Amino acid sequence: MEDELANETEGKKTTGDLFAETTGTGWETLVFNIPDLEGRDGFYNTITMILGYGLTNEEEAKYYIDNFDFATPVEVIAAAAPETAPDAPTYEAEEVISIFSDAYATVEGINLNPNWGQSTVVTEETIAENTVLKYENLNYQGTTFETAIDLSSKTRLNIDYFTGDASTLKFFLISPDGDDADDAAEEKAYELDLTNQGQWNRAIIDLTHFSDVVDLSQVFQLKVEGTGTVYFDNIFFYGGESDSGDSFTNEYGGAFGGAAVVGTTFNFPSTAEGWAGFAELAPATLSFPHGGKITFNAATAGTDVALNFKFERLSFDAEGNGAADTEPSFATEDITVSGTEATSYTVTIPAQDAGNTYASHLLYLVTQDAEVTLTDIIVTSYHEAQ
Structure with a gap:
C-alpha cells in the first residue's frame, strides 16, 4: 500500500x-x-x-x-535480539578464511572465549536455524588462535552484527610485538557503526585499515570492545583472487509506476508508466571503481524478456530527493532472458569514477506484458581491474 x-x-x-x-x-x-x-x-x-x-x-x-x-x-525501542538470520554470504569457500559462520569451515585451533578477565558472557545461539555468537554484558572479549593466521593474501573482513543497546563497538586485529619499543602486541581497532540498531548490519572492512600497524601475516588474536549485548555472525576474511569483490544480494521487491512483482516474478504491463520498474528496498551503498558484475538465475513464462539494471546516487523522492539527487547514475546493457527453465546469467558493470557512490538499485524490464522470474540476484563490486 x-x-x-x-x-x-x-x-x-x-x-x-x-x-x-x-x-x-x-x-x-x-x-x-x-x-x-x-x-x-x-x-x-x-x-x-x-x-x-x-x-x-x-x-x-x-x-x-x-x-x-x-x-x-x-x-x-530497538529490538534487543534478532529473530532472523543475516543474509547468507555468497563468496566461494576457497577464497575465505572463516572465524565464525555456518557457511564456511572455521580455522583450526580457534578459542572463541579465552580467559582475559572479561565480564562478557559468550554463548552460541540458534536463530532461524542459523548459529550466531552472542556477547552479553560486553566490556571486552578476545578470540585466540593456536597458530597465527596469515591474512596477507586477503583484502577484506566481513562482520555481521546486531545490537539493540550498545553505545560503542570496536573490532581489533592483533599481531605479535613488532620492532617498536613498547614491548607489546600490535593492535588496531575499527569502530563499527551503531546507527541502525535493532537489525542486522554488515561491515565490510578493507584490511589496509589495519596493515599500517598490524602484521597481517601473523594475526594471532582478535578483540572486541563495547557495551551492551551484541550478536555476531559471518566473521571471515576474503578477497585476493583475480575476480574477487564485495557481493550483495538484491531482491528488487519495490515495484513502482504500475510495474508488478509477485514473489520473484516480475512483469511490466503495457498499462504501466513508461518509467515503471523495481527498486531494491534495502540497498547497500556501492561504488564500482574497478567495475563489477550482476549474476542471477532467470526463467520466462514462454516469451523472451529483455531487462537491464540501473544504479543511482540516491533514490528519487525517497527522502525528499529530486531527479538531480539521483545523479550520477548509469545503466547496464540490456540482457535477454530466454526459455522456461532457470538459467544463470551475468551482466557486466562497467567501471565508474572512484568517487561515485550508488545507494539506489533499480531493475527495468524492456519487454512488456511478459513475466520473468529472477532469483539469486547478486551484485559484485570488483576489488581490482579485470
Missing part, C-alpha cells in the same frame, strides 16, 4: 511516497511513518492512497479501511 500527503497550493509540496505492507488477510494495523524532512513543515490538504501498489490482480480485489488517523510520534 502506498500513501502520500500533498499541498496543491504550495507547489505540490509532498512528503514523498510512504509505504506499508500487509502480511495476510483480515484486519491489520498499518503504520506510515512520515519523515522529518527540511522544508516539509506546513499544512497538507490532499491524501493519495494506492491500494495494492505494484500488484496486478487477476480478479477484482476489495480493501477495507477504518480508523484512519494521525498519531503522536512515540519513542521506538
